[in-house]
Amino acid sequence: MELWIGAVNLGFLYAFMAIGTYITYKLYSFPDITIDGTFTTGAATASILIVNGWNPLTVLPVAFLVGSLAGFITGFIHTRFRIEGLLAGILVMTGLYSVNLHIMGKSNIPLLNDPTFVSLLAFYNPGLNPEFWNFLVLITTIVLFWMVVSLFLRTDFGLTMRSTGNNPVMIAAQGVSVVRNKIFGISLANGLVGISGALIAQYQGFADIGMGIGSIIFSLASVIIGEAILHSRSIFIQVLGVILGSVIFRLAVALALYLGMNPNDLKILTALFVLATLITTQFFRKKHEGRFTRMFHHHARIFRWSFLILFVLLFVFFVVKNRPKKENDAHRPRIGLLLANQSSLMTNTRNGFYDELRKLDYRPGENCEIIELNAEGDIPMNRTMVDHLVSAGVDVLVPVSTASTQAAITKVKEIPVVFATVANPFSIQAGFSDSNHLPNVTGVYGSAPSYELLKLFTMMKHGKQKIGTLYNPAFPNTKVNLADLHKALKSYPQLELSEVSVSGTSEVYQAAQSLAAKGISAFILINDLTVFNALESVIRVSRAQKIPVYSNDAERLQDGVLLVYGYEYYVSGMQAAHLVDRVLKGENPGKIPFERFKITSFGINYDMADQLGVIFPDSIRKAATITFIHNKLNKQPLVLPEDREIQTKTH
Amino acid sequence: MTMIEIAGLTKLFNAGSLDEVLALDDVCLEIREHDFLTVIGTNGSGKSTLLNVIAGNIIPDKGIIRIKGKEVTRHPDFKRAKYIARVFQNPFQGTAPDMTIAENLLMAWLRGKHRWPLLSLNRKIKSFFRDQLASLDMDLEKRLENVMGTLSGGQRQAVTLLMAVLQTPDVLLLDEHTAALDPKTAAQVIRLTRKFVEEHHLTAIMVTHSMNQALELGNRTIMMHHGRIIDDISSEEKKKLTIDDFLNKFEDIRKQEKLTPELIGRLKALYC
Ligand SMILES: Nc1ncnc2c1ncn2[C@@H]1O[C@H](COP(=O)(O)OP(=O)(O)O)[C@@H](O)[C@H]1O
Ligand SMILES: [Mg+2]
Numbered sequence: 001m002e003l004w005i006g007a008v009n010l011g012f013l014y015a016f017m018a019i020g021t022y023i024t025y026k027l028y029s030f031p032d033i034t035i036d037g038t039f040t041t042g043a044a045t046a047s048i049l050i051v052n053g054w055n056p057l058t059v060l061p062v063a064f065l066v067g068s069l070a071g072f073i074t075g076f077i078h079t080r081f082r083i084e085g086l087l088a089g090i091l092v093m094t095g096l097y098s099v100n101l102h103i104m105g106k107s108n109i110p111l112l113n114d115p116t117f118v119s120l121l122a123f124y125n126p127g128l129n130p131e132f133w134n135f136l137v138l139i140t141t142i143v144l145f146w147m148v149v150s151l152f153l154r155t156d157f158g159l160t161m162r163s164t165g166n167n168p169v170m171i172a173a174q175g176v177s178v179v180r181n182k183i184f185g186i187s188l189a190n191g192l193v194g195i196s197g198a199l200i201a202q203y204q205g206f207a208d209i210g211m212g213i214g215s216i217i218f219s220l221a222s223v224i225i226g227e228a229i230l231h232s233r234s235i236f237i238q239v240l241g242v243i244l245g246s247v248i249f250r251l252a253v254a255l256a257l258y259l260g261m262n263p264n265d266l267k268i269l270t271a272l273f274v275l276a277t278l279i280t281t282q283f284f285r286k287k288h289e290g291r292f293t294r295m296f297h298h299h300a301r302i303f304r305w306s307f308l309i310l311f312v313l314l315f316v317f318f319v320v321k322n323r324p325k326k327e328n329d330a331h332r333p334r335i336g337l338l339l340a341n342q343s344s345l346m347t348n349t350r351n352g353f354y355d356e357l358r359k360l361d362y363r364p365g366e367n368c369e370i371i372e373l374n375a376e377g378d379i380p381m382n383r384t385m386v387d388h389l390v391s392a393g394v395d396v397l398v399p400v401s402t403a404s405t406q407a408a409i410t411k412v413k414e415i416p417v418v419f420a421t422v423a424n425p426f427s428i429q430a431g432f433s434d435s436n437h438l439p440n441v442t443g444v445y446g447s448a449p450s451y452e453l454l455k456l457f458t459m460m461k462h463g464k465q466k467i468g469t470l471y472n473p474a475f476p477n478t479k480v481n482l483a484d485l486h487k488a489l490k491s492y493p494q495l496e497l498s499e500v501s502v503s504g505t506s507e508v509y510q511a512a513q514s515l516a517a518k519g520i521s522a523f524i525l526i527n528d529l530t531v532f533n534a535l536e537s538v539i540r541v542s543r544a545q546k547i548p549v550y551s552n553d554a555e556r557l558q559d560g561v562l563l564v565y566g567y568e569y570y571v572s573g574m575q576a577a578h579l580v581d582r583v584l585k586g587e588n589p590g591k592i593p594f595e596r597f598k599i600t601s602f603g604i605n606y607d608m609a610d611q612l613g614v615i616f617p618d619s620i621r622k623a624a625t626i627t628f629i630h631n632k633l634n635k636q637p638l639v640l641p642e643d644r645e646i647q648t649k650t651h
Numbered sequence: 652m653t654m655i656e657i658a659g660l661t662k663l664f665n666a667g668s669l670d671e672v673l674a675l676d677d678v679c680l681e682i683r684e685h686d687f688l689t690v691i692g693t694n695g696s697g698k699s700t701l702l703n704v705i706a707g708n709i710i711p712d713k714g715i716i717r718i719k720g721k722e723v724t725r726h727p728d729f730k731r732a733k734y735i736a737r738v739f740q741n742p743f744q745g746t747a748p749d750m751t752i753a754e755n756l757l758m759a760w761l762r763g764k765h766r767w768p769l770l771s772l773n774r775k776i777k778s779f780f781r782d783q784l785a786s787l788d789m790d791l792e793k794r795l796e797n798v799m800g801t802l803s804g805g806q807r808q809a810v811t812l813l814m815a816v817l818q819t820p821d822v823l824l825l826d827e828h829t830a831a832l833d834p835k836t837a838a839q840v841i842r843l844t845r846k847f848v849e850e851h852h853l854t855a856i857m858v859t860h861s862m863n864q865a866l867e868l869g870n871r872t873i874m875m876h877h878g879r880i881i882d883d884i885s886s887e888e889k890k891k892l893t894i895d896d897f898l899n900k901f902e903d904i905r906k907q908e909k910l911t912p913e914l915i916g917r918l919k920a921l922y923c
Contacts, residue, residue: 155768156761160752163758166747170755173706173745175763233749233798311798 003513005131007254010510011247013203014222017196018241018246020189021151021219026227026238028165028185033089034074035193035219036066037096039212042197044100047109047207056117056202060195066577067194068187070096075183106342108505108533109376109593110559111199115353116202130544150236161185179530193219200506205536208505210378220274222246245577252506258514295509333362333584334369336394338385338408341367341403343533345524345569348555349400349421352573353580360581369543375404382407390415396578396583402428402477409441416589419443420507420576421569423477425499425594442583444575446567446597448527448552450480451488453565456521456523456602457550459620460563467522468498468515470508470538472530481526481552497524508534527566535559547611554601560627561621567597574640598640601625653720654822654854655682655705660714662700662878674700675711676878680854689865690858691897692875698858699740700753701875702824705856706733721822736815738808738828745811748800752791752810756780757800759814783813786842792834805836809843816847823848825857828863841868862894872902 007414024032042063049059053554070092078088101107119135125133129455152158163171164181172178195214199279201207226245230237337353337427339346350372354364363366371392373385373523382404389397397418406428417438419425422445429435457467469485489497498518500511508531515523523538525531531538532553539560548562557564575595583589605614626635662675662818672695690698690775694778704707705716707728708715718723718734746755757772757780777795784792787809791802799807808828815823830839841864848855859865870886874897882900884892 151770152768154770154772156757156766156771157768159754159757160761160771162756163747163750166749168746169739171758171778172746173732174758174761175729175767177727390792514694612851643843 002057003254003258003510003517005135006423006510006513006639007250008247009134010139010200010203011241011250012142012194013199014218014250015142015246016145017193017245018217018219018222018226019145020192022188022223022239022242023161023185023192023210023215023224025220025223027162028182028267030078030085030182030186030187031089031216032071032074032088033216033219034096034186034190036058036090036212037088038070038091038100039197039200039215040100040207040209041103041212042194043095043201043207043211044109044197044209045194045330046198047111047201048105048184050111050114050116050202051109056115056120060198064191065194067197067332068191071187071190078186081180095349097209102374104207108206108343109208110536111202115152116205117199123395141568142243145241146236147151149551150239151596152650153235153239156651159513161338173341182244192475204506204509204534206505207541208533210504211506213504215561217270217274218249219246219265221270222249223275225249226288234435244509244635250510254514258517263372291318293460300472306431312528322432332369333396333439334371334392334394335580336389336392336397337370337372338382338389338397338399338404339372339374341531342374344555345421345433345529345532346374346400348569349573349576352568353398353400353420353577354573356574356577356578356640360577362577369474370411383411384609386411397493397581398577398580402475405430405443409438413440415440417441417443418579418583418589419445421572427480429492431594434593434595437590438462438593439531439588442579442592442594442595444572444579444595446572447484448566449482449600450485450552451491452525452600453524453550454485454492455490455564456565456620457524458495460614461521461547464494464496465522466496466498467524468500468518468520468521469526470500470502470515470531471526471528472503472513473501474503475529478528481528483502485524485526485547502530505530505534505537508539509540512538516541516545516547520547523547523551525549525553525561527552532556535561543611546612548608548614549626554603554626556605557605557626558633560608561610562605562614564601564626565601566601568596568599568601568638571597571599571638571640574638578640599638601629601635603635605629607631652684653681653757654684654686654718655680656715656717656720657705658680658715660695660701660704660711660716662704662709662711675714678714678878678880682854682875682881684723684854685852686854686871687869688856689872690856690875691860691865691872696875697878698875700878702826702856702858704738704874705822706735707736729766734821735824736762736818736822737824738811738815738826740827740830740833742804742811743809745814746799749798751796751798752784752802753776753780753795755757755810756783756814756817759817762820762918768775783817784810787813789839793800803836805832808832808840810837812840812843812847812858816853819851819853823853823855825855827858827860830860838922844868848900860922862897865897866892866894 006650018036020035021032024030045066046059046063050056050060072456074092076089077083077091121134121137122130150424153162160171161181164176164178168178197212222245223242224245225248226241229244231236246301250628315340328637337350339350364370365635371389371394373389375382375385386397390412394415396418397408397412398420399405400416400420403420404423405425408417408419409428409430417440419441420443422443424447425431425443425445471482473479489495498520499514500514502508502511512523525538535556536559538549541547542560549560552566553560553565554564555569575598579592579595582592602624604620604624606627606629626633657678657680660675660678664672664674678701692698700709704711707723707726707730708779710725714724715722718731723731742788753772757776771886781795789809790804791806791810802810829840832840845868847853857868866889872884872889873880
């Protein structure tokens with residue numbers, strides 16, 4: 001039931017965006033792609049403000065303003081420079097990606113322990129089921145919103161907006177500036193999209209840089225569904241149709257997840273659906289035949305120029321951003337560090353690497369130099385950055401993550417490469433075995449120990465159990481970890497596994513709910529970047545439905561996971577630092593075997609156990625190396641085994 | 652009082668390319684208040700361009716336009732809408748097809764005014780609109796809530812005309828507004844045009860393809876050719892003229908510019 005009410009609630013929250021698209025697409029015949037960026041901008045603005053102590057409701061008008069500003073820019077370049085609407089949207093959307101990253105400061109902001117409108121509502125909950133209480137409040141809000149929007153579109157101003165889209169020649173003859181009017185409409189629409197983003201971020205518990213991708217298509221689908229089910233000339237009915245369309249679309253997503261359909265397939269279905277509808281409406285609208293083609297020809301020059309200018313700007317931007325610092329001292333070793341994104345997976349590896357390098361007497365800026373780059377989640381960008389590091393003349397390249405390592409080993413043959421935090425180097429052809437591998441490559445690897453995690457679970461819960469897991473199949477690491485889980489399951493025939501795949505962080509919440517709806521007794525999380533970034537959503541479901549989370553991710557214990565068993569990526573960074581040291585001292589990387597993670601961590605969360613009503617058996621209490629109790633994380637400092645040996649020898 | 656003053660107006664389309672057209676060639680014209688000017692001329696002689704330049708849809712290369720003594724040469728169309736109302740040749744251009752008749756009339760009622768988020772379309776204004784529609788004599792007063800797209804071309808043109816005079820404009824521009832209509836409807840729209848212009852004492856410029864209309868309507872007629880005004884006939888002169896006199900004028904042009912007899916035939920077909 002939660003899954004379906006949750007879907008309806010999501011539909012309400014996305015309805016603000018759908019109304020925005022209704023304004024641009026239905027009133028102005030302008031499919032505004034900007035919203036893919038604006039949605040994230042709204043989420044980013046809201047999240048960063050909330051983290052800085054703002055009230056979750058006062059951030060909404062700010063998200064609206066920031067969104068409208070983005071819309072204003074699209075409208076402005078579209079009308080004033082006569083750049084085709086789609087292209088204007090693409091330009092602004094692309095630019096917004098960087099803006100959003102700057103607003104957030106990293107690619108993901110968790111809001112789990114911050115006040116959101118959800119926690120605000122929970123405070124006033126008279127004792128109903130939380131999701132149902134949310135539903136009651138949201139439906140009241142949405143009915144008000146419906147009335148306000150419909151009435152607005154019937155005022156003199158609203159009628160003028162509608163007439164402008166319907167016949168610009170006529171409205172100009174009545175003394176209305178079509179340009180200003182369009183800009184206003186597009187700004188208004190993007191403001192609503194910003195609100196939608198702000199609400200969704202609060203509802204799912206985080207903002208993520210990639211959460212807006214595909215918004216325009218989903219939103220168009222909602223508008224089209226709405227039009228199909230409630231076809232009417234009355235503006236009240238039309239607006240109602242759009243809201244219902246948004247809800248129906250989210251219910252369809254929930255159904256697809258529930259039925260175990262791959263959401264990646266859902267996307268192509270949505271795209272085909274929208275395409276088919278567009279073609280048919282175009283077909284009936286004979287007088288606009290070939291309008292796009294004609295427009296393209298008419299503005300061909302502007303198209304070419306804007307593309308050119310865009311590329312030049314991008315080029316300049318990256319050249320300036322990644323410009324290597326000029327260094328004349330040839331004897332200082334230069335290390336190139338490449339991270340795939342801003343997740344804590346990467347930053348922990350990085351921290352372990354820096355800390356251990358310092359212990360080995362490398363002082364960046366003094367007796368060595370480290371050039372650090374981050375691909376910000378853009379996979380193709382890794383290759384560009386590897387090229388950049390090579391041309392900067394690094395002595396050793398340290399890619400962190402599978403994606404970065406893959407880019408490094410395919411492009412670099414001369415310079416030593418020391419990878420870290422890779423699940424399976426053999427799957428990306430770095431070698432055949434630990435000792436038989438590429439001549440210039442070595443590194444630290446290890447996949448999550450699924451077997452041990454399942455074993456710990458069976459110690460906690462006996463007998464036949466249903467368990468659930470979710471993951472994004474697009475990541476190669478995930479596939480390795482999943483295969484490992486399947487293998488481990490063979491030893492535990494009493495466990496029945498339900499799987500749900502997701503294609504982005506914003507789907508995790510619904511996916512977790514769909515698992516909960518199947519009656520699982522635990523979430524067993526393998527290492528997966530998407531789920532890692534959206535862990536808050538899983539935790540939210542875990543708390544609401546009292547289903548514990550078991551994870552192979554040792555670093556998220558304090559975020560609401562009941563039990564973790566896995567590697568800390570900090571260790572991976574430490575080990576990589578030792579390998580880099582050996583390579584810089586002249587060892588041949590081809591002769592250094594690949595290393596597995598040397599330390600596993602086992603953590604239990606007493607606070608979460610209290611909330612879920614779980615008791616840890618004594619055997620588990622004793623074995624744990626990390627505990628989280630009374631909001632405090634207790635762990636021993638991490639020391640590599642060799643270091644311990646050296647220390648015992650010297651003392 | 653002078654309503655419109657035009658001096659040295661020149662417009663060159665596609666300058667520098669093979670299909671360069673001098674659509675207006677140093678046009679000078681003065682139109683006084685309450686003048687009803689009809690404009691005739693060959694196809695492509697610049698009649699529509701002249702109207703578009705007055706309305707602000709096209710900005711001229713050279714020359715000056717003053718309306719009520721105020722220079723508006725470079726003002727965009729929407730800024731001139733407080734003086735000027737228009738009816739286009741294409742009945743689809745003057746109205747918004749997916750909006751109701753009442754909504755279209757409201758847009759015209761607000762011509763040149765600021766639009767606030769107020770619900771002005773109330774019962775009172777609707778009954779006013781109904782009375783106005785009744786004056787069209789087309790049974791449209793019952794269809795206030797119908798969308799414009801359901802009306803015939805003639806009905807739409809009549810409503811556009813009504814919209815143009817709903818707020819009495821300083822200048823009414825009519826560009827072959829009956830050319831796309833069947834003769835019966837055209838006659839009806841012309842009757843309405845005459846009625847509105849007389850009732851509101853409008854200053855109007857009407858481009859027409861019909862010699863009859865040019866002769867019967869208005870107090871002054873100008874003839875255009877190749878972007879120039881080649882004749883300006885006052886109302887006294889007009890009373891004496893017949894359609895044949897007009898055609899003879901074209902004959903004179905032929906002599907000056909060596910028009911082929913075939914072209915003359917086309918002109919006769921056009922204007923008879
Ligand atoms: N927007 C335009 N671009 C290029 N040429 C134009 C444009 N508008 C009109 N013309 C040309 O200018 C000339 C005058 O056109 P117009 O004023 O429409 O003539 P008409 O007297 O038939 O109304 C014609 O040769 C026409 O092809
Ligand atoms: Mg014309």
